[in-house]
Amino acid sequence: MVQYFVGSRASNLAKAQVREYLRPLRERFPSITFTHRVILEGGDRDRESPLANVSAVSGGSAFSTEQEAALARGDVDVVVHSLKDLPTASPPGLALLPPPEREDPSDALCGSTLVGLRRGARVGTGAPRRIAQLLAVRPDLEIVPIRGNVPPRLKKIEAMGLDAVVLAVAGLRRLGLDDAIGEVLPLDLFPPSPGQGALGIQIREDNAAIRDVLSTVGDVTVDAQVRAERALLAELHGGCSVPVGAYAEPLPDGDLRLLGQVTSLDGQQSVSAILSGPSVEPEKLGGALAATLIDQGARSILDAVRAAP
Incomplete structure (x- = not known):
């Protein structure tokens, strides 16, 4: 009997994603x-430090470095990531496969709605993009940095006296926590x-046997979507620590419509643009939109973010 070892992080969400991915394959x-x-990552061991600091210590990504190393060594045959946690370039010898069907990519406000937040409300999130986007719409908010897995972050509403926290809809739904959603942010x-x-399905580049098996659950439309989004991020030289949204x-005609946004950490400056292009050339679309955003001033915003203490 053929056996494949599937790696992931230790969180309940990571385990739920593995179950979701393996169900049709089994x-x-x-x-x-x-x-x-299960493979423990630096971001799982250290839940207090800013992610940028954790990534610097690990010499890579806070949420993927150890898993990629295990894959390269042959300890596992495939890793199921949250795609948003993966750097835009795979290490030599590793490759990403088309992901399966995508869950809702939106963010959710939990504990309140945006309109329902009182002036000066305390909102928990540690993600620079979420901080920037919230302050762009509601500059009166007090942002409280929080980290951790989904359920502990929800509990911090009460434990830390927060009015709301921002979490990914996908994670909440995969954990059966839909009831915690106060508002899905537009x-x-x-x-x-x-x-x-989306899930990030990573294998060793030379493992043709598992590639043939896993490719049967890949979604070509989702693949085009995320490749365009990640190409935009790569062209802007961004990662988890920069406020880039995409x-x-x-579209009905087979093209892709790509929205990109870059926002300063204080929410005072924001540039956004939309481009459409053939879904068969997603990287070209992402690169073209990045160039448009740079023309509008995205580079100076990102340089200021990187220079911030």
């Missing part, structure tokens, strides 16, 4: 055994992290 390939292995004002809601949606 039905299609009953003769293959898929065994889950994508046109709050474009998500590139790849949010969302690509398929």
Whole structure:
């Protein structure tokens, strides 16, 4: 019997994503055994430090470095990531496969609605993009930095006296926590992290056997969407620590419509643009939109973000 080892982070959300991903594969390939292995990341060990600091210590990404190393060593055959956590370039010898169907990429406000937040309300989030987008719409808000897995962040509303927290809709739904959603934030004002809601399926480049198996659940439309979003981020030289939002949606004619946004950390400056292009050339679309945003001043905003203490 063929056996494949599937790696992921240790969180309940990571485990739920593995179960979601493996369900159709186990039905299609009953003769293959898929065994889950948990891999602890730097961002899981240190839940207090800013993610940029954790990434610097790990020498890579706070949420993917250890998993990628395990994959390269052969400890696992495939890793199921949250795609938004992955750097835009894979390490040598590793490759990303088309992801399966995407969950809702939106952010959610939990504990309140945006209109329902009192003036000076305390909102918890540690993501620079979310901080910037919130302050652009509601400069009166007090942003409280929080980190951790989804359920503990929800509990911080009461534990820390917060009025609300911002979380990804995808994570809430995958954990069965839909009831915690106060409002799904509109994508046109709050474009998500590139790849949010999608799974990142990573294998060794030379593993043709598992590629053939896993490709049966890949979604070509989702693949085009996230490739366009990640190409935009790559062209802007961004990552988890910069306030870049992007969302690509398929159009009836087969093209993609890509929205991109770059916002200063204080919310005072923001540039956004929309471009459409063939879904068969998603990287070209992402690069073209990045150039448009740079022409509008995105580079100076990002340089100021990177220079901030």
